[in-house]
Amino acid sequence: MAQFAARFAPRLRGAIARRTVRGVPSARLHASVLPNLVSTSMSFLHAERAYPLIDEALAWPNRLRGLEGADIVVNYHGNGGSFLAFAKRRGARIVSDFVVTPKYLEIEHEERSRWPGWESDSTSPSVIEFYRKRMSRLVAISDLYLCPSRAVARDLGDLPGFDPARVRLVPYGASGVLLREARPEPGRVLFAGAAGLRKGIPYLAEAARILNQRGMNIALIVAGRVSPIVRARPETQDLVFLGALDRERMAEEFARTDVFCLPSLAEGSATSIYEALANGLPVVTTESSGSVVQDGVEGLIVPERDGTAIADGIARIVTDRRLRAAMSAAALATAQRYSDEACGRTFVAVIRKLAGLSDVRLAEPKA
Helix, strand or coil: CHHHHHHHCHHHHHHHHHCCCCCCCHHHCCCCCHHHHHHHHCCCCCHHHHHHHHHHHHHHHHHHHCCCCCCEEEEECCCCCHHHHHHHHCCCEEEEECCCCCCHHHHHHHHHHHCCCCCCCCCCHHHHHHHHHHHHHHHHHCCEEEECCHHHHHHHCCCCCCCHHHEEECCCCCCCCCCCCCCCCCCEEEEECCCCHHHCHHHHHHHHHHHHHCCCCCEEEEECCCCHHHHHCHHHCCEEEEECCCHHHHHHHHHHCCEEEECCCCCCCCHHHHHHHHCCCCEEECHHHCCCCCECCCEEECCCCCHHHHHHHHHHHHHCHHHHHHHHHHHHHHHHHCCHHHHHHHHHHHHHHHCCCCCCCCCCCCC
8 A cells, every 4th residue: 555655646755655664473463543534524624623533533443452461652742642541550550652842832823823813723721721731731641752852852841741851852863865966056955845833934034135235245045835925925035046956956965065054942852953963064053953962062052032143143153164174074974873773773772771671871872
């Protein structure tokens, strides 16, 4: 079925590849389309009603199957609903992978209030409160919190019942990045991702305007999905929008780039930054991007919602070529330490240590 879907829907190939389980006997794998069917049928309901139904569609068959001898349950951002409580009552330990900050809905809501008319979507306060309660229950029931960055752990700390001793940092990586020979064009700055409020696009636009006013030969390029509304905003006219690019064209853009910039306000750990590091690009970003970038080493960490700070950071790297070269070398070295394989080894080490296997020595990665 996966091969059939990939053949007739090429955009699914990457997602299918990331979700393909290798090296595990098929008899030990169970899959269900029930949550997907319920999700589609419940799309007309508010999130606070739809989420429990979708979760239960996943939990119900798993409760029927039982733990099958397992004493550790790993869940993805709270999926599973009542199965987690079922497993906990039977003595299993719960490991929760928090893939994005639990405050992302709050941040989106705040930005939509700050920048009215930029996005047509809206999130009601009731949905935000429901999601916060959902994350709070997950924090309370989990024995370990897998966090891709310290930014995620920081935001978890605002939830009731949070225990910092349960945090385990498991940064993501970027294996299989398509690389092209670097030929950076001085002053060419790349943003990669959906050009929305959560990614800080208004502040990137402000930085572009400031750099133009200073008369600097710096171009801010946006590669990724962009709505007609954002593209047409008068505030964004100093940005160059390329739209969504395929893998080949994205690799070409990385190769031409001088500096990568992602002023995001809510992430887990932005994959695009790992790709930028693998391409040897200095990075200007925020703490909330959840990146492994160290301020002054692989790039610069700038304050959030600050177009002037973004512009200053970009200008500093573009105009100081010795600094740019040093940051590029540091980016390549750091990228070697963060791959999907390295992430997998850290994850396995965390689980083995939780299981009480004494031969495990877990070294916390830098993040």
